[in-house]
Amino acid sequence: MTKGFYDKYGAARVKDTPIAENAIIGGAIGAAMVGQRPVAELMTINFGFSAMDYIVNQAPKLHYMFGGQFTLPMVIRAVGGGGRQLGATHSQTPDAVFAHFPGLKVVSPGTPEDAKGLLKSAIRSNDPILFIEHATMYQVRGEVPEGEYTIPIGKSKVQREGKDLTIVTYCKGLELSVKAADELSKQGIEAEIVDLRTLRPLDMEPVLDSFKKTNRAIVVEEGWKSYGVGSEIVSRIYEEAFDYVDAPIIRVAQKEVPLPYNRTLEQAALPQVADIVAAAKEVMK
Amino acid sequence: MKKEQQLDLYYQMVLIRRAEERGAELYQQGKIGGFMHLYIGQEAVSTGLIAAREPRDRVITAYRDHGVALNCGISANEVMAELLGKATGMSKGKGGSMHMADTSKNMWGGHAIVGGHLPIASGFALGDQYAGNDNITICMFGDGATNIGYFHEALNLAKTWGLRVLWVCENNQYGMGTSVDRASAVTEIRQKAEGYGMKNGQVDGMDVMKVYEAAKEALEFVRKEGQPYLLEIDTYRFRGHSMGDPERYRKAEEVKQWQENDPIGIFNKYLLDKKIATRKVLDEIEARAEDEVNKAVEFAEASPEPTLDELYTDIYAD
Numbered sequence: 001m002t003k004g005f006y007d008k009y010g011a012a013r014v015k016d017t018p019i020a021e022n023a024i025i026g027g028a029i030g031a032a033m034v035g036q037r038p039v040a041e042l043m044t045i046n047f048g049f050s051a052m053d054y055i056v057n058q059a060p061k062l063h064y065m066f067g068g069q070f071t072l073p074m075v076i077r078a079v080g081g082g083g084r085q086l087g088a089t090h091s092q093t094p095d096a097v098f099a100h101f102p103g104l105k106v107v108s109p110g111t112p113e114d115a116k117g118l119l120k121s122a123i124r125s126n127d128p129i130l131f132i133e134h135a136t137m138y139q140v141r142g143e144v145p146e147g148e149y150t151i152p153i154g155k156s157k158v159q160r161e162g163k164d165l166t167i168v169t170y171c172k173g174l175e176l177s178v179k180a181a182d183e184l185s186k187q188g189i190e191a192e193i194v195d196l197r198t199l200r201p202l203d204m205e206p207v208l209d210s211f212k213k214t215n216r217a218i219v220v221e222e223g224w225k226s227y228g229v230g231s232e233i234v235s236r237i238y239e240e241a242f243d244y245v246d247a248p249i250i251r252v253a254q255k256e257v258p259l260p261y262n263r264t265l266e267q268a269a270l271p272q273v274a275d276i277v278a279a280a281k282e283v284m285k
Numbered sequence: 286m287k288k289e290q291q292l293d294l295y296y297q298m299v300l301i302r303r304a305e306e307r308g309a310e311l312y313q314q315g316k317i318g319g320f321m322h323l324y325i326g327q328e329a330v331s332t333g334l335i336a337a338r339e340p341r342d343r344v345i346t347a348y349r350d351h352g353v354a355l356n357c358g359i360s361a362n363e364v365m366a367e368l369l370g371k372a373t374g375m376s377k378g379k380g381g382s383m384h385m386a387d388t389s390k391n392m393w394g395g396h397a398i399v400g401g402h403l404p405i406a407s408g409f410a411l412g413d414q415y416a417g418n419d420n421i422t423i424c425m426f427g428d429g430a431t432n433i434g435y436f437h438e439a440l441n442l443a444k445t446w447g448l449r450v451l452w453v454c455e456n457n458q459y460g461m462g463t464s465v466d467r468a469s470a471v472t473e474i475r476q477k478a479e480g481y482g483m484k485n486g487q488v489d490g491m492d493v494m495k496v497y498e499a500a501k502e503a504l505e506f507v508r509k510e511g512q513p514y515l516l517e518i519d520t521y522r523f524r525g526h527s528m529g530d531p532e533r534y535r536k537a538e539e540v541k542q543w544q545e546n547d548p549i550g551i552f553n554k555y556l557l558d559k560k561i562a563t564r565k566v567l568d569e570i571e572a573r574a575e576d577e578v579n580k581a582v583e584f585a586e587a588s589p590e591p592t593l594d595e596l597y598t599d600i601y602a603d
Contacts, residue, residue, distance in 0.1 A: 012414075012415060020438040020442065022404050023404050023438035025404075026404025026407070026408060027442060029408055030404065030405035030406060031411045034409050034412035034416075035412060035416070036416075038408075054401075054404075057398065063601070064599045065384050066394060068599035069386055069387070069388050070388070073602075105601070126603050127601045
């Protein structure tokens with residue numbers, strides 16, 4: 001991702017850090033507080049746990065706790081997700097954990113266009129932002145607008161229109177859901193896909209608008225089902241659009257196990273296109 | 286040091302002592318909540334240290350921060366108001382005892398996770414290095430913080446990248462209720478800097494002038510060399526770790542012995558012996574500090590509570 005940066009921008013601006021997550025994220029917080037605009041990179045989101053104090057207990061609190069005196073214009077970029085046979089400690093999708101904390105913004109794009117536009121917005125934002133990319137999505141191809149553009153943080157987007165049911169998803173789930181929607185379309189079911197793009201602050205408006213039209217929904221995420229992003233979305237639909245519910249809403253997510261190394265087992269634990277198709281057909285019954 | 290500045294340092298030390306004595310009373314009356322850690326006994330450390338800085342040097346400390354805040358020039362009014370959780374506190378009553386900051390005074394907090402502010406201090410210095418200035422970040426912490434990983438990551442980064450940080454360990458002999466020798470592999474904290482090839486020193490923290498001289502020298506080194514320095518300042522807290530501490534881990538005789546070395550008493554004697562001030566002048570300074578504290582308590586008690594809409598302000602900057 002950062003290939004060529006050092007040669008282009010120089011040693012003062014592009015720093016090779018020790019493998020010391022507290023120094024990386026704590027240092028970025030400090031530099032941001034005194035007026036810089038750092039982008040700190042964690043090799044993977046899993047290493048974010050080593051710097052959990054900074055990501056959830058410091059960065060989201062310092063602006064509020066000191067009455068607005070400090071601002072933290074900083075981005076933590078991290079790669080997440082499973083599917084590369086890296087074993088249980090290196091394959092997680094803990095996005096919901098981080099999205100739990102007010103004061104932090106959590107962004108996770110699902111298309112090349114959004115990845116560029118949202119990253120630009122993140123770097124220009126005056127808040128601490130955790131920017132989570134998916135390890136298996138760097139090969140995804142898609143249209144990217146020419147020239148300068150940004151995409152606002154905190155805005156969900158309808159990525160595909162449909163009239164029969166709503167699929168709420170983000171990041172890797174979008175890639176899978178698009179494939180599932182193609183499959184469903186062949187079977188006469190037109191799915192509308194709402195891409196959250198930002199997990200906090202969460203923009204429910206496009207989700208609710210779509211649901212009020214289709215009255216049926218599934219939520220697709222790569223993280224574990226329990227206490228996950230899907231749990232939040234489903235609760236919000238029931239709280240805010242109960243009168244529109246025509247069928248129980250189903251969550252498609254990772255099996256409740258530490259992700260195994262073996263390829264077959266790993267794929268069995270991760271949500272698949274077929275799981276999404278099956279869930280969609282279930283809510284269409 | 287000029288006579289006026291020495292008398293000002295005496296004033297600051299007495300102000301901290303009186304403000305915290307009143308703070309303890311207000312805490313016992315239930316007007317101050319949460320955790321409150323008193324600086325009583327350690328006044329010479331921060332007073333001597335902050336006196337040695339340039340105004341452009343940043344200060345960041347741990348949760349025992351009331352004294353540091355006053356030394357940095359935050360008013361007693363604001364300190365007392367923040368303790369009482371009032372809207373007129375420097376953090377609008379949202380931070381409390383452990384989170385006092387005023388960036389206009391270059392006081393950057395008041396941080397309550399042990400050791401957590403040390404990598405942030407390295408980040409301040411990184412920001413200043415990138416900006417191309419020679420500001421120094423003065424980072425204060427207790428002996429207990431030197432046993433946690435943050436300390437080592439922060440020192441390693443500062444030395445590796447040549448960051449202008451003056452690391453100041455206030456060794457008050459106990460990390461909460463555990464004595465240094467029971468928690469730390471070495472009892473002379475400054476030795477820990479040796480592992481990072483970092484220049485270091487040690488000074489008696491009960492003598493404000495000695496602290497001032499040592500800090501001056503250390504700051505000069507950091508500014509000139511563009512390298513960090515670790516200064517260990519040996520001191521003692523006369524009160525418990527925090528207000529709820531029954532102090533079962535130390536003997537009354539030990540506390541008494543240290544109290545005979547009261548930093549205010551030592552400095553008082555120094556000023557009299559050197560004929561820098563008369564008894565009358567010192568009495569007047571003490572009365573002035575007492576008066577400022579009384580006014581601060583009145584100000585804080587009369588100040589409004591934050592309004593409920595403050596609940597939702599300053600969560601995000603954008």
